[in-house]
Amino acid sequence: MVVEVEGFYGVYMLYCHPKKYKGRIYIGFTVNPSGASSSTMVANTKGGPGRPAVGAPGEDMVLIVHGFPNDIAALRFEWAWQHPHVSRRLTHVPRKTKKQSSFDFHLFVLYHMLRVAPWNRLPLTLRWLRQEYHRELPPLLQPPLHMPLVFGQVRARPIPKSQGRAAEKGEGGNLQDVAPQRCQVCYHEVQDDCLRCFHPGCALTAHILCLAKLFLRNEPGNLIPVEGVCPSCDRSVLWGDLVRYKKGCYGDLEDISTSQVRPAPALIHLMPHIHYRRFSRFCQKELPPLKPLPDVDEKC
Structure with missing residues (x-):
């Protein structure tokens, strides 16, 4: 399944994989994961700062970390x-x-x-794009619960300009046709810099700073919220999902909804691309461990 x-x-x-370079690792940035491997190969043959001169076919894109708010954060x-x-x-x-391989x-x-x-x-x-490379995470190095651990291929899809503009302006798509809205946190008039809830039927409109302060009221030492409760519909939302919704990203709403609803245990193994640890959190019981996968036979 390609997401x-x-x-x-x-x-x-x-x-x-090539014998001469077996086990060598390359870390790179991309906005198009389906074309990153081939473009990296061209760059490697030409040489460049910090890039191994692989210059031979046989590279596997093993895993990718995505969800960065912009290219600067990713770089x-x-x-x-x-x-x-x-x-x-x-x-x-x-x-x-x-004794430690470069991969590990x-x-x-x-x-x-x-x-x-x-x-x-x-x-x-x-x-994880290639499941045969997967390693079980040590208990003390588990990522935060709001970070999904998923398997399967991913494909980038551009945000249509009209879709992004509609998200900025709200459901109506034209600010001139609706009455001025007010922030549901500070009750002052909302301009362009606002967030809206993605849950169906929720009419939340709030200043970014107001909603961030509300979500961080129990975490005064942090600047970026992780999650909070929508003051309009009282449902849990992830801050990153609100920001993506503001930018016009609607493709992830199906995955977002699964993180808010307690899933049936019988569906867990039918949805391998969904965060496994998040299921155990909402089911309130220990789930059977995933079957171990073969190790990568390489040393560097």
Whole structure:
């Protein structure tokens, strides 16, 4: 199953197969995951700063982290993943050991990155594109619960300009045809900089800063909310989903709704692309572990 994501910004990991370069890892940024591998191969043959001169076919795009709000945030994540011992955010990460493969080390760095600021507050998704490479996460390195861990291919889909404008203006699509709206948090008039709830029938309109302060009232030390309760419909919402909805991203609404509703246990194995840990959270019981997958036989 291929999932389409609008407003796509991702950072991926490639694994090299050719005998001369077997086990070599490449970290890159893309807005088009379906074309990233081939474009990376062209770039590698030409050479470039920080890029291994692979220059041979046989690369697997193993996983990709997506959900970044913009390209700047994704590029900063890419740089830190490539240079963990230079980034001031990752000074606590141990260096690679002789017994540790390059693949395992880069995974180890990634797991640490998802747990530290500022990335632990972003609405990211960790997607395994090739399930045979999957590694079980250590209990102490589990990503935050708001970050889905999913399997399967992903395809970027551009946001239609008309769709983005309609999301900014609300359901009517024309601000001149409706009466001025008021923020449901501060009750002042709302201009262009506002958020709306994506739940059907919810009429929430709020200033971004007002809603952020409301969501962070129990977390005064943070700047970016993770989730909160809509003051209009009283349903739980993820901050990242509200921002994506503001930008005109409607393709993820089906996945968003599954995170708000307690699923039937019988449906868990029918939806492998949905966050497995989130199911155990809402079912309020321990779920059977996923079957272990074969290890990658490589050393670097």
